Amino acid sequence: MIKNDSSLRTRVAIIGGGPSGLLLSQLLERAGVETVVLERKSREYVLSRIRAGVLESGMVELLREAGAGQRMDREGLVHEGIYLARANRGFRIDFRRHTGNSVMVYGQTELTRDLYQARDAMDANIVHEVEQVEIHAAQSPNPYVSFRHDGRECRLESDFVVGCDGFHGISRKTIDSSVLREFERVYPFGWLGLLSQTPPVSEELIYASHERGFALCSMRNPQLSRYYLQVPLEDSVEKWSDEAFWDELKRRIPAEAAETLVTGASIEKSIAPLRSFVAEPMRWGRLFLCGDAAHIVPPTGAKGLNLAASDVFYLSQALLRHYHDNDDSGLDDYSATALARVWKAERFSWSMTRLLHRFPEQSEFDLRMQQAEIDYLETSVAAQASLAENYVGLPY
Numbered sequence: 581m582i583k584n585d586s587s588l589r590t591r592v593a594i595i596g597g598g599p600s601g602l603l604l605s606q607l608l609e610r611a612g613v614e615t616v617v618l619e620r621k622s623r624e625y626v627l628s629r630i631r632a633g634v635l636e637s638g639m640v641e642l643l644r645e646a647g648a649g650q651r652m653d654r655e656g657l658v659h660e661g662i663y664l665a666r667a668n669r670g671f672r673i674d675f676r677r678h679t680g681n682s683v684m685v686y687g688q689t690e691l692t693r694d695l696y697q698a699r700d701a702m703d704a705n706i707v708h709e710v711e712q713v714e715i716h717a718a719q720s721p722n723p724y725v726s727f728r729h730d731g732r733e734c735r736l737e738s739d740f741v742v743g744c745d746g747f748h749g750i751s752r753k754t755i756d757s758s759v760l761r762e763f764e765r766v767y768p769f770g771w772l773g774l775l776s777q778t779p780p781v782s783e784e785l786i787y788a789s790h791e792r793g794f795a796l797c798s799m800r801n802p803q804l805s806r807y808y809l810q811v812p813l814e815d816s817v818e819k820w821s822d823e824a825f826w827d828e829l830k831r832r833i834p835a836e837a838a839e840t841l842v843t844g845a846s847i848e849k850s851i852a853p854l855r856s857f858v859a860e861p862m863r864w865g866r867l868f869l870c871g872d873a874a875h876i877v878p879p880t881g882a883k884g885l886n887l888a889a890s891d892v893f894y895l896s897q898a899l900l901r902h903y904h905d906n907d908d909s910g911l912d913d914y915s916a917t918a919l920a921r922v923w924k925a926e927r928f929s930w931s932m933t934r935l936l937h938r939f940p941e942q943s944e945f946d947l948r949m950q951q952a953e954i955d956y957l958e959t960s961v962a963a964q965a966s967l968a969e970n971y972v973g974l975p976y
């Protein structure tokens with residue numbers, strides 16, 4: 581709610597009330613730096629999105645630090661490995677053995693709900709259903725954001741503006757085209773996801789490579805399963821009945837798993853395209869980008885949300901140093917520091933995608949290369965350690 585006047589002032593204006601925006605707002609305010617979050621959608625809409633499910637330990641720590649980790653610590657599932665399968669065989673990558681570390685299975689929807697609750701408890705200023713958001717004077721010491729809310733023209737003045745507004749947001753597009761560089765790969769398939777109130781087929785996630793296409797068995801909790809199928813880009817959700825989905829999943833995962841799979845009605849079903857994307861730089865004057873606003877990874881490897889968290893970590897530290905120690909070195913280094921980690925996660929997500937999917941233009945040679953790489957992973961401790969190191973998350 582905007583009270584009284586339609587003109588506001590804050591220290592850090594945050595555009596986007598998804599996980600990046602909320603986490604940044606929470607970390608800054610807990611350290612005494614005031615923020616305002618502007619979100620295009622309603623809270624209900626933001627909380628209805630079913631997205632990521634796997635948190636690296638760095639993100640788990642950050643949520644605890646933000647005072648938003650209690651429910652995650654109670655209800656999240658600690659996973660110490662994953663299964664890789666092809667045709668009918670599977671093998672396990674043991675994270676604990678190779679890295680001493682683990683990941684937490686806890687849905688983005690729940691995490692976002694926890695962040696909203698933590699923000700409410702601090703009486704946060706989050707303005708929902710804003711329209712026509714525009715960033716002005718980002719290159720000056722006094723940037724501001726204009727927007728419409730409740731039929732009124734509003735203006736939010738600030739020291740800094742942070743674009744946490746996802747891939748389709750306006751923040752990245754504000755950066756002058758002579759400065760902005762974009763790197764992109766679009767993949768020739770999508771992921772059809774299905775959520776069902778059924779017990780997961782396996783205690784740990786199964787990433788399955790199959791001649792009919794990739795499949796992933798994941799979960800949200802012991803009664804809630806999340807499954808994905810690689811599908812052609814032209815497919816629509818309507819084309820996939822629940823029955824067709826389950827039949828296809830059973831074909832692509834090892835027989836042992838297929839036999840014990842419990843099926844049920846879908847709660848949600850959607851298709852997501854796969855894309856690799858990086859925008860450079862992640863800072864332009866007093867405008868900073870975090871999360872999907874600056875980069876997208878294909879979901880294989882579960883890195884998207886986790887990359888948003890490392891950006892937020894670097895930026896929150898840099899802003900706190902600016903306000904508390906009068907030191908701008910973190911802000912000056914932010915883009916280079918964040919991008920160094922982003923590119924490594926891009927590489928990992930791209931390599932997992934390339935390893936496990938069927939590509940329309942794949943030659944027999946390409947197929948043999950894929951098979952050889954999976955063989956190598958199955959038998960090499962060094963290859964397993966490398967996958968595990970990236971999956972649990974590179975340090976920050």
Ligand code: FAD
Binds near residue numbers: 618713747748749871
């Ligand atoms: P977002 O979550 O996109 O949040 C941006 C927010 O900004 C939104 O609430 C949006 O409404 C708001 N916004 C947009 N434009 C404006 C504007 N002009 N003004 C104000 N607000 C605006 N990652 C994984 O790690 N694992 C997964 O399994 C996984 N699955 C995914 C499935 C799907 C279908 C999608 C789309 C993404 C998935 N991701 C996954 C990626 C992960 O969800 C994102 O990386 C994560 O949501 C990034 O958070 P964010 O806050 O940066 O962006």
Ligand code: DHB
Binds near residue numbers: 798879883
């Ligand atoms: C989930 C999604 C992923 O992309 C992934 O690699 C693992 C899990 C999920 O939604 O549960």
